[in-house]
Amino acid sequence: MAFKRWQKSPSRKAPTRSWQEDEMKIIGWCISKNISVSIMPDWKDDLNRWKIIIEINKNEHTDPNRYEDDKALDKVMEYYNYYYNKYKSNTNQNR
8 A cells, every 4th residue: 555645835934033022012002903913934935035914903914025034023013113103193192
């Protein structure tokens, strides 16, 4: 009896980073407001680059650029800062 060998599905190990306390507060605030930013491998790119997915109230948007490991996480934090500053000031004015 012969067994078919399955090819191992492609995988990429996500980059890691230690977030600072102030960054965690910004990320936590955004997540509580249904804003999330994540990275996903770009399987079409042979250079192990990452694409960034931004989800706001279940609407998904993809950054058209592709980023390498550390730059991807820096860009994630840049997006969190952008949305935090954009919407945090609006929520303070409504009070």
